[in-house]
Amino acid sequence: xxxxxxxxxxxxxxxxxxxxxxxxxxxxxxxxxxxxxxxxxxxxxxxxxxxxxxxxxxxxxxxxxxxxxxxxxxxxxxxxxxxxxxxxxxxxxxxxxxxxxxxxxxxxxxxxxxxxxxxxxxxxxxxxxxxxxxxxxxxxxxxxxxxxxxxxxxxxxxxxxxxxxxxxxxxxxxxxxxxxxxxxxxxxxxxxxxxxxxxxxxxxxxxxxxxxxxxxxxxxxxxxxxxxxxxxxxxxxxxxxxxxxxxxxxxxxxxxxxxxxxxxxxxxxxxxxxxxxxxxxxxxxxxxxxxxxxxxxxxxxxxxxxxxxxxxxxxxxxxxxxxxxxxxxxxxxxxxxxxxxxxxxxxxxxxxxxxxxxxxxxxxxxxxxxxxxxxxxxxxxxxxxxxxxxxxxxxxxxx
Numbered sequence: 001x002x003x004x005x006x007x008x009x010x011x012x013x014x015x016x017x018x019x020x021x022x023x024x025x026x027x028x029x030x031x032x033x034x035x036x037x038x039x040x041x042x043x044x045x046x047x048x049x050x051x052x053x054x055x056x057x058x059x060x061x062x063x064x065x066x067x068x069x070x071x072x073x074x075x076x077x078x079x080x081x082x083x084x085x086x087x088x089x090x091x092x093x094x095x096x097x098x099x100x101x102x103x104x105x106x107x108x109x110x111x112x113x114x115x116x117x118x119x120x121x122x123x124x125x126x127x128x129x130x131x132x133x134x135x136x137x138x139x140x141x142x143x144x145x146x147x148x149x150x151x152x153x154x155x156x157x158x159x160x161x162x163x164x165x166x167x168x169x170x171x172x173x174x175x176x177x178x179x180x181x182x183x184x185x186x187x188x189x190x191x192x193x194x195x196x197x198x199x200x201x202x203x204x205x206x207x208x209x210x211x212x213x214x215x216x217x218x219x220x221x222x223x224x225x226x227x228x229x230x231x232x233x234x235x236x237x238x239x240x241x242x243x244x245x246x247x248x249x250x251x252x253x254x255x256x257x258x259x260x261x262x263x264x265x266x267x268x269x270x271x272x273x274x275x276x277x278x279x280x281x282x283x284x285x286x287x288x289x290x291x292x293x294x295x296x297x298x299x300x301x302x303x304x305x306x307x308x309x310x311x312x313x314x315x316x317x318x319x320x321x322x323x324x325x326x327x328x329x330x331x332x333x334x335x336x337x338x339x340x341x342x343x344x345x346x347x348x349x350x351x352x353x354x355x356x357x358x359x360x361x362x363x364x365x366x367x368x369x370x371x372x373x374x375x376x377x378x379x380x381x382x383x384x385x386x387x388x389x390x391x392x393x394x395x396x397x398x399x
Contacts, residue, residue, distance in 0.1 A: 003060060003089065005070045005082045007099035010175030012039040013071065020097065024071075029063050031056065032071035035196075044069070053081070053124075057088060075101040079121040079143050103141050105173040106198040109180070110139075117141050127152045131291025132263040134162060135210050140201040144169075147193045150181070154188035157201065164205040171197035213237065214260050219290060221282045222254040227318055227342060230368045231386045232257055235340045238390045239314045241265035248312045249273065250329070251319020255283025255297060261314070262292035272297045273305045274319070303328045317341035321348050326355050333393045341389045349387045361391030 006024065009015055013024060013036065024030065025041035032040060034048050050056050060068065075098035076082025086094045107114040118133045121143040130153070133140060142153065150169050157165050163186030171179045171194040181190045185201075214233040220226060227235065235257060241247070241264040249258035252272035262270045272283045272295060280299045287295035298305050302320040306328060314337060315329050321343060333339060339361075343352050356363045365387055369380040 002093055002095045003068050003070060003085065005072060005076045005085060005094055005096045007072050007074050007076045007080070007082075007097060007101075008036065009074070009099050010172050010178070012036050013041075014039045016099075024069050026067065027069040028066035030069045030071060031059065033073070036071055040071075049081075053084075056081075056085070060085070060089070073102065074099055074104075078103065078119070079123070100174075102143065102173055102198050106141050106170050106200055109170055109173065110168065110200050110202075112139050112141075112200075122149060122153070126288070126293045127156050128288060128291045129293060130156070131160060134160060134203065134208075136203060136206055136208060138201070138203040140199075140203075142199040142201065144195075144197050144199055146195045149197075150190065150193055150199060151188065153199055153201070154185045157185045161208050162203060162206050164207075166202040166205070168200040168202075169193050169197050170200060173198065213264070215256070215263075215290065217256075220254050220256050220259070220286050221289075222256070223278070223282070225279065226254040226256045228368070228383060230383075231342060231366050231388070232260060234364075234366060234388065235316055235342065236260055236264070238340050238388075239316060239338050241268065241314070243267050245269075245313040246310050247271070248306065248309060248315040248329070250302065250306070250315060250317045250325070251321070252283055252297070253279050253318060255279075255286050255295065257316045257318060258283070258295055259286050259290050259292055261316075262287075262295060263290070269310070270295050271309050273300060273302065275299070275301050275305075306332065312337060314338045315340070321351055323351065323355065326359070330359065330391075330393065335393055335395045337393045339389075339391045339393070343387050344384045352387055352389050356389050356391075359391055361389055364388045364390070 013021060025043055027044040030040055030044045030046045037046055040046050050059060072081045076096055078101050082096045103119045104114060107117055118138060118140045120130055123143050123145050154167055165185045167183055167185050167188055169181040213236055214229045217229050241261045243266045245265045245268045247261045247270040249272040252258055252274045255272040258270040258272040262268050274280050277299050280297045283297040287293055303325045311332055311334050313334055315333060329339060341352060343349050365385055367385045368383045371378050372381040
């Protein structure tokens, strides 16, 4: 029998349609947050969500012969429990009935068109994960973790240069205890905020320049061994990040390319691989600091470290170039997937030219000069030229 996952508003089950209330009353067992227990029918056995949440699957398995109802908040498939449960059990094993989402209600309270808002969750996620979604005039709706979330977000935004943003706490929206707290991020000082709330961030008064396709080099912790911004922007343009993409950053150094890729690939997955443990540590630090903490940094030798990774949509080779490495990556790459390789030495360029002649694609020389002081004047100071190879794997998979 399918598990019934019911989304309810803040007012609880009493405001659900009678037919749905009848289905809940007919259940053998209900799992629901404690704040909903009082309004639940007397017949079924009721328990709270387990801690940790992952234990819910043991409870579902133990109750597989029972009529089980799981009561969630709002739309269970919008950063809700229904996403994880349905992914684990399969769509055919779950029936999901949503209520109006808290994001929808928050948008109406703020007077914002929901289609123009960034909707995110920091419930069980690092607060820094919102950083890639900040930009001038952005409007963010954030599902909070607890009563400390507003203060954490205010500090994060201030440190990121968005201290002029306005922050609103929308607590228990639609319920008898609905409350609202408004303020400016840089001077936020509210206490006693309820645990259950949505944060609304309005960046209308922020005049930070948009970051663009590639972060500045000084945003990263680096030993100097990194793909510089101009060359990185060129690589990213050809790697073509998209939502949900799987990316490999091979010979990642500081992880700059992987970090920037994830910033432009919501729900994406990236693996940064390097044989130097110090580089891997820096890549992990950069990922956390720059808002993509889900980057998976792997310390290992090439090509062995690639063997167990999921099939990539895009691959960047920044180090460790060899014919065997390219052959393995080409084989693993999805049809239509993209590979970009950079090199700066004559020896690597010779190999890269050979790979281009064998596999096809395009070969480009990137030459960047910066205007720097020369005495009382200025002159052009060159960076080392970068040879870039770009290849799209044909849909048929052949070379």
